[in-house]
Amino acid sequence: MSKLGNLGARLHRGEVSYDFIGHRKLWYGISVLITITAILGLGVRGLNMGIDFQGGAVFTTPETSVSVAQAEEFAQEASGHEAVVQKLGNDTLRIQIAGMDTQQSDQIKNELAKDFKVDPERIAADLVGPSWGDQIANKAWQGLAIFMVLVVIYLAIAFEWRMAIAALVALIHDITITVGxxxxxxxEVTPGTVIGLLTILGYSLYDTVVVFDSLKEQTKDITKQTRFTYSEIANRSINGTLVRSINTTVVALLPVAGLLFIGGGFLGAGTLNDISLSLFVGLAAGAYSSIFIATPLVADLKEREPQLKALKKRVLAKRAHGGDQAEPSAAAAGGTYDEDAAPAVVGPRETSADRSRGRGRPSGKRR
Structure with a gap:
């Protein structure tokens, strides 16, 4: 941990740097490949929509020795539809039958009672109509759209429209990967899945805003210096917040991994899978997109501006004539910056009073 802390301090001071922006085409390619895979998976397999979105019934049995496989067979024979069976912690079973007519619930309940050899009154039945599922789906899409619009407006006001576009692309990237x-x-996609998606969007946006805030601070009066291009300063912003982003993501992933792999896997609490998977994948994708997608995209958009194009030409011309031998991006290969190169932007300095002023004058008050 001490080594990680020292690395974070060196990254923040600019003593060591990794060239994320310089390899942005590689990151774009990886992201496109992952996104295409997610879209293909979504198109071929489709989403396993839960009963809340399709309508149907949920039956909860008392404690039983019937296996999950046997329960699925019983439920399919009784309803004529595919059933999803989950074993709960107290050896009870949760049987979900989507797409069925809710008027058949009493008949299915009686047949299940015969198969399980229990009193029908001991089987709890919860019914969800298809119209209710449609309302939930519509509200979920509306909430997602409103969230996106507010994010773009906020970032456009707090930073600028280019950063708002980059953040929006990163959020869409995270959603696509998670859904895929x-x-x-x-x-199964449940309301918990939707909650998880909205939650991870907040985490993804947090990491992105941290980098953007550092970038905004370091690019003040950027055109008044000729040591760094915008991309190089953006790269330093990523490096300065890298360890912080990693620590935040790891701390958030640990409890979510416990829910997904221990709670849902070993302990069999299948009801945790819907929200824990969306959180786990979304947090990892959000940390990736804030570093490898959002900030490089901002650098690409900004360096299309005439002023920053001219700045880049001046910086490169100065280095070509030997005016600045220590190129900042060279630290990506393991080099370091000198102390004079630590500030990202060299702005106008405040000059102190002339030290020679008052020399030779007698001390004390004049008469």
Whole structure:
């Protein structure tokens, strides 16, 4: 941990740097490949929509020795539809049958009672109509759209429209990957999944805003210096906040991993899978996008501006003539910056009073 802390301090001071911006085409390619895979998985397999979105019934049995596989067979024979069975912690079973007519629930309940050899009154039945599922889906899409609009407005006001666009692209990237993995894994999509998606968007936006805030601070009066290009300062902003982003993500991932792998896997609490998977994948994707997608995209958009294009030409011309031998991006190969190069932007300095002023004058008050 001490080594990680020392590395974070060196990254923040600019003594060591990794060239994220210089390899942005590689990160773009990886992201496009992952996104295409997620979209293909979504198109081929589709989402396993839960009963809250499709309508149907949920039956909860008392404590039983019937296995999950047997319960699925019983439920399919009784309803004529595919059933999803989850074993709860107290050896009770949760049977979900989506797409069925809710008027058949009493008949299915009686048949299940015969198969399980229990009193029908001991089987709890919760019914969800298809119209209710449609309302939940519509509200989820509305909430997501409102969230996106507010994010763009806030970032455009607090920073600028280019950063707002980059953050929006990163958020869409995170949503697409998370939804695609849901399709590939086949986990059930429930209202908990929607809550998880909205939660991870907040985490992703937090990491992105941290980098953007550092970038905004370091690029003040950027055109008044000729040592760094905008991309190089953006790279330093990523490096300065890298360890902080990693620590935040790891701390957030640990409890979520416990819910997903221990709670949902070993302990069999399947009801935790819906929200824990969206949180786990979304947090990892959010940390990735804030470093490898959002900030490099801002650098690409900004360096299309005439002033920053001219600045880049001046910086490169100065280095070509030997005016600045220590190129900042060279630290990506393990080099270091000198102390004079530590500030990202060299602005106008405040000059102190002339030290020679008053020399030779007699001390004390004049008469």
């Amino acid at each position: 993995i849901y399709a590939l894994v086949g986990f």
